[in-house]
Amino acid sequence: MNNHQQSPAQATNAGHESDSKVLVVTGAGSGIGQAVAQxxxxxxxxxxxxxxxxxxxxxVAAGSIHALVVPTDVCDPEAVEALFTRAVEHFGRVDILFNNAGIFGPSGSVEEISLADWNATLTVNLTGSMLCAAAAIRVMKAQRPQGGRIINNGSISAHSPRPKSAAYTVSKHAISGLTKSIELDGRAFGISCGQIDIGNTATDMMATLDVNSGALQADGTLLVEPTFSVQEAARTVLFMAGLPANANIGQLVITASGMPFIGRG
Structure with a gap:
């Protein structure tokens, strides 16, 4: 099998044939982004x-001829525009954006969080996602054939917050609004948008929650919560990415089995 072929198993893992679609992954250097890119x-x-x-x-790219590395600060509008310009120059188009870059932000309730930390969290998680989506949409509208797909990485915090996570939780609730707005505004141009809300993949971000022998629960206790493989999260993202243009998953929730999400605390 040469570098331009994929096995049936690989095609199955993607949900459908990729047809060499061009996928932009932000936050691709670690965690879920790394797993999705690989x-x-x-x-x-x-x-x-x-x-x-x-x-x-x-x-992460490991020298693949099908990978393009573009160092990018998603909070910088010029850097984001340069990212999509490079993508089009190198691959000719952009079919899918996985809007993944994000930070957990400060631990604290509203009155405990500094304005600087609040702004920093929303700038990365929300404004960064907006800037990347906007640049992707401009490309997807202009390219022929027109259209594409955006997948926003939300969080189960978009449904149910953890204690002392006000900045992060607000940013992820806002991502839900961004997802729905993009889906509506992109409809006439063949651009769909969906959101994946992931709970407790085994990543460094999740490990920081358990640094003191557990994640804080609503009743004030600490609990080491179950996790699941980040590769399963990546497989789910690729299923969404591999859907035909006439199908879309608007919102999908995937969690570790048994984690305290439904009925938290």
């Missing part, structure tokens, strides 16, 4: 890896 490359996608740390992105 799975997408294995499934035959052409992948643009965006993130702040070039060395980490290059390690």
């Amino acid at each position: 799975a997408a490359l294995a499934a035959g996608f052409r992948v643009v890896l965006a993130g702040r740390r070039e060395a980490e992105l290059a390690a």
